[in-house]
Amino acid sequence: RVRGRRFRARCAAASPEADAETPSTAESAVRRVLGPVARALHAGGLLSRGSDAVDAAGASAAAAVPALDATRASFDDGIGFCRAVTRYDPAEVAREAEATPLATVARACKVSSAFLGLWAGRNRDVKEQAERSRAVLAELGPCFIKVGQNLANRPDLVREDFMEELTRLQDRVPPFPDAEARKLIEDEIGPIEETFSSFSAEPVAAASIGQVYRGTLRADGAEVAIKVQRPGVRPVVVKDLYVLRLLATRTALAGYVRRNVGCDAGLLIDEFGEKMFEELDFIQEARNLSEFRANFMDDPSVKIPFVYEHLSGERVLVMEWIDGVRCTDARAFENPRAVRRFMRMGVESGLRQLLEFGLFHGDPHPGNVLAMPNGNIAYVDFGNVAQISRANQESLIDALVHAMNGDYDGLAKDLVNLGFISPGVDVAPIATGLREVWGETLAEARYKFSFRTLTSQFNKLLFKYPIRVPERFSLVIRALLTQEGICLSLDKDFQFLESAFPYVARRLLTDSDPALRTRLLQVIIVEGKFEWQRLRELVLLANSDPIPGQPGLLARLDLVGLVWESVKLLARDADLRRTLRAGFAADPFVYHLRQLTSIAAILVNLFVAAWAARTVAAYRRALRTVEKAIVWRRRPSTRSSFSS
Numbered sequence: 146r147v148r149g150r151r152f153r154a155r156c157a158a159a160s161p162e163a164d165a166e167t168p169s170t171a172e173s174a175v176r177r178v179l180g181p182v183a184r185a186l187h188a189g190g191l192l193s194r195g196s197d198a199v200d201a202a203g204a205s206a207a208a209a210v211p212a213l214d215a216t217r218a219s220f221d222d223g224i225g226f227c228r229a230v231t232r233y234d235p236a237e238v239a240r241e242a243e244a245t246p247l248a249t250v251a252r253a254c255k256v257s258s259a260f261l262g263l264w265a266g267r268n269r270d271v272k273e274q275a276e277r278s279r280a281v282l283a284e285l286g287p288c289f290i291k292v293g294q295n296l297a298n299r300p301d302l303v304r305e306d307f308m309e310e311l312t313r314l315q316d317r318v319p320p321f322p323d324a325e326a327r328k329l330i331e332d333e334i335g336p337i338e339e340t341f342s343s344f345s346a347e348p349v350a351a352a353s354i355g356q357v358y359r360g361t362l363r364a365d366g367a368e369v370a371i372k373v374q375r376p377g378v379r380p381v382v383v384k385d386l387y388v389l390r391l392l393a394t395r396t397a398l399a400g401y402v403r404r405n406v407g408c409d410a411g412l413l414i415d416e417f418g419e420k421m422f423e424e425l426d427f428i429q430e431a432r433n434l435s436e437f438r439a440n441f442m443d444d445p446s447v448k449i450p451f452v453y454e455h456l457s458g459e460r461v462l463v464m465e466w467i468d469g470v471r472c473t474d475a476r477a478f479e480n481p482r483a484v485r486r487f488m489r490m491g492v493e494s495g496l497r498q499l500l501e502f503g504l505f506h507g508d509p510h511p512g513n514v515l516a517m518p519n520g521n522i523a524y525v526d527f528g529n530v531a532q533i534s535r536a537n538q539e540s541l542i543d544a545l546v547h548a549m550n551g552d553y554d555g556l557a558k559d560l561v562n563l564g565f566i567s568p569g570v571d572v573a574p575i576a577t578g579l580r581e582v583w584g585e586t587l588a589e590a591r592y593k594f595s596f597r598t599l600t601s602q603f604n605k606l607l608f609k610y611p612i613r614v615p616e617r618f619s620l621v622i623r624a625l626l627t628q629e630g631i632c633l634s635l636d637k638d639f640q641f642l643e644s645a646f647p648y649v650a651r652r653l654l655t656d657s658d659p660a661l662r663t664r665l666l667q668v669i670i671v672e673g674k675f676e677w678q679r680l681r682e683l684v685l686l687a688n689s690d691p692i693p694g695q696p697g698l699l700a701r702l703d704l705v706g707l708v709w710e711s712v713k714l715l716a717r718d719a720d721l722r723r724t725l726r727a728g729f730a731a732d733p734f735v736y737h738l739r740q741l742t743s744i745a746a747i748l749v750n751l752f753v754a755a756w757a758a759r760t761v762a763a764y765r766r767a768l769r770t771v772e773k774a775i776v777w778r779r780r781p782s783t784r785s786s787f788s789s
Contacts, residue, residue, distance in 0.1 A: 233422040235390060235415060242387035245380075252384040259285055275310035282314060287353035287378060288385035288421060290314060294508075295417065295619060305604065312626075320351035326358070326373045333461040339363065340456065344371075350512070354378055354424060354528070359466060362453075368466035369453065370525075374427065382421055390414045416616040420507075424528035427462040433527035434464060440502045446490050448515075448523035469515025469523045473634050477516040486520030488632045492644040494522060495628050499621060500541060500652065503533045507620040509627050511634075531620050537563060539660055545649060546664050553579040564615040578606045596629045596641045650683045659718060666724050675728035677740035684747055 242249045259281045266277060282293035296303045297311035323346070330337060337344055341360040348356040349370075355378075358371045392398055393410035401410075423429050431452045438449040450465035457463050470477035472491075478484045491514065498505035506513070507529035515523040533541070540562040547555035556579055557572035566572060582602040600622060606612055614622070625641075632639040653665045669680045729737055 232426060233415070233419040235411075235418070238383055238386050238390070238418065241380075241383050248380075249384050249387060252381070253388050256285060256289075256385070256388055271306050272310075275307045278307060279310050279314050282311075286381055286385070288382050288389070290353055291421060291424075292389070292417070294623070295616075297623070305601070318351060318353050320348045320356045321375055323347060325376050326356065329373055329376065330371065330461055333458040334456050334463075341369075341371075342366070368468075369463050370450070370466050372427065372462040372464070374425070374460040379425055382425065386414070386418045386421065390418075413616065420529060420531075426459060427457060427528075428459055430462055430528045431457045433530045436504060437506075437524065437527060437530070440498075440504065441494070444494075446486075446521045447494050448517070448521060450523075450525060467515055467523045467525060469517055471511050472514045472516040472522075472631055473511045474516070477518070478520060479518040483518060483520035484635050487516050487522055488635060488639060489644050490520065490522045491628055491632060492641065493648045494524075495624060496645060496648050499533060500538055500649075503535065503538055505531060505533070505621070505624060507531050507624060509624050509631075511631055514631065529620075531617055533617065533621070542652075542661070542664050546667050548583075553577075553583075560612070563618065565612050565618070567611060570611055575606065575610050575612070578610060579603075582606060596625055600626065654683055666728070670724065670728040674731040675725075675737070677737075677744070681744060681747070684744065684751075 263278055263281060266274065279293065282289045293311045293314040297308050327337060334340060340363060342363040343361040345359040349359050350357045355372050355374045360369050360371055362369055390411060393414045399410050431454050434450065434452040438451065441447040441449055448467060450467055453463040506524055513524065513526045515525060517523065540559050544556055544559040547559060553576040557576040560566045561568055561572060582605055629641050653661060653668065669676050
């Protein structure tokens with residue numbers, strides 16, 4: 146509700162009546178400076194969509210704008226970014242920026258000159274233009290670095306050759322002086338010597354928003370990481386957001402975005418501003434850390450650092466030190482099996498964040514995803530996280546089910562529910578387009594699948610139909626693309642769906658959520674007929690495990706409990722029973738009995754495998770305990786000290 150009120154306030158601020166208000170002196174000056182910038186961006190090639198078909202798509206999108214804007218508020222109410230206490234307010238940003246008019250105008254001049262420089266070099270070849278654009282964004286600081294990283298996954302806004310270059314944009318800057326960092330820490334939590342018994346002489350990592358030191362707590366000797374915000378970063382971000390919002394709402398860029406994307410450019414900047422302010426708030430990051438740690442508490446393969454909230458504040462964050470290695474480092478793993486384990490855990494933990502918890506890491510680049518020698522995975526830097534509502538989680542699962550079934554009409558309707566397509570738009574041509582660009586079903590293509598190829602093919606539709614990429618799903622796409630890129634750097638033959646489908650199959654088969662039971666029936670009952678082969682494939686997928694020497698993942702679950710829960714669900718849900726009866730009616734009873742016997746044989750094998758695996762594991766634990774006891778008894782120094 147709070148987000149809804151803020152959204153409506155932003156709508157009012159972006160309305161024509163608001164545009165007609167008399168601008169302040171600072172705003173007028175900044176607008177004059179920014180005037181040529183929108184034209185320069187388009188002429189320079191960064192935002193050009195470059196074909197006659199695009200103009201038609203833009204016209205379609207513009208026609209769909211009223212419906213999209215009418216439903217945008219209710220859609221945004223259903224989705225909140227990481228349960229955050231939002232501190233971004235466009236009006237407050239404007240007041241803060243206009244309080245220092247000379248500095249704001251100077252910043253606008255710097256931004257304008259940088260982009261006009263891009264326009265001046267518009268006749269260079271495309272690759273050189275893209276490289277120069279990346280360099281300019283990096284030079285302009287944290288806000289524009291984040292803008293570039295977001296644009297790298299916005300095919301509805303940026304041409305593909307520029308997107309490829311922007312994916313290389315890294316947030317790396319020289320560290321600020323250690324004396325300033327120490328003073329800031331002492332202002333927040335008190336004298337360093339009283340809190341830490343050791344503190345690194347220089348930062349172990351530095352970025353545009355802050356830098357990280359390593360220390361040891363005096364209280365309990367724990368190794369910790371101390372993240373310190375860069376002094377003066379907030380005023381720069383405020384001025385940049387002010388400049389960006391004026392550029393998006395008071396120049397020709399506003400019309401371009403509305404025609405080609407189908408929404409107000411100011412709202413895109415406001416979404417971005419909320420995320421920037423959240424990244425600047427270390428108290429919010431501490432909350433994110435605590436929630437992620439609670440989500441993965443039952444999974445020892447995923448490590449989330451513990452946060453010391455009593456030592457953290459808005460500009461300092463103290464958390465557990467993770468002894469991991471950058472995941473793309475070839476020395477990170479002890480053997481090839483650990484590499485395979487890490488890739489599987491990376492894909493599964495990402496899908497759990499998205500489809501199970503609804504809270505996911507928005508920036509899982511190699512510096513934020515650490516590898517343990519045994520293949521376990523650790524996440525750090527939780528400034529950029531986002532939340533997906535339960536309704537949208539269900540729509541995502543619907544999209545997966547429809548993709549597995551090759552039901553592109555259903556998939557197009559899912560895109561409406563997810564906010565990619567405005568309600569009221571005819572989805573039949575879009576469904577045809579999806580069928581043309583994706584061809585065979587994802588289930589048939591899982592062993593030759595590339596998520597980057599899939600998104601590249603989907604991007605073609607953005608130039609033909611009124612489709613926009615919501616900001617929240619831009620983060621999802623970026624996270625999945627980054628995860629796939631990490632895995633491909635470790636294994637060039639990595640297949641995303643080969644690791645993803647076992648998790649999806651397990652969720653469909655084992656989750657007691659009635660909504661997921663309905664999705665399971667949609668997969669195994671096709672055109673009114675119960676498809677036993679699909680159920681068999683799901684069971685085998687759910688049991689698959691890329692780690693040799695271990696039982697399948699489904700075999701490690703409580704299968705007896707799973708069957709019992711399914712029986713209770715059938716007893717409670719009359720609709721589920723009716724659907725199953727209708728599916729069974731299409732074939733004779735003997736056929737179903739034979740197929741059921743085949744599935745039961747598979748499950749019995751899984752049960753035996755699970756029992757054997759647990760027995761072997763218990764034997765190994767007992768053997769290690771006996772070996773340790775024998776070693777201890779053979780140590781004379783230990784016995785003599787004990788007897789004395």
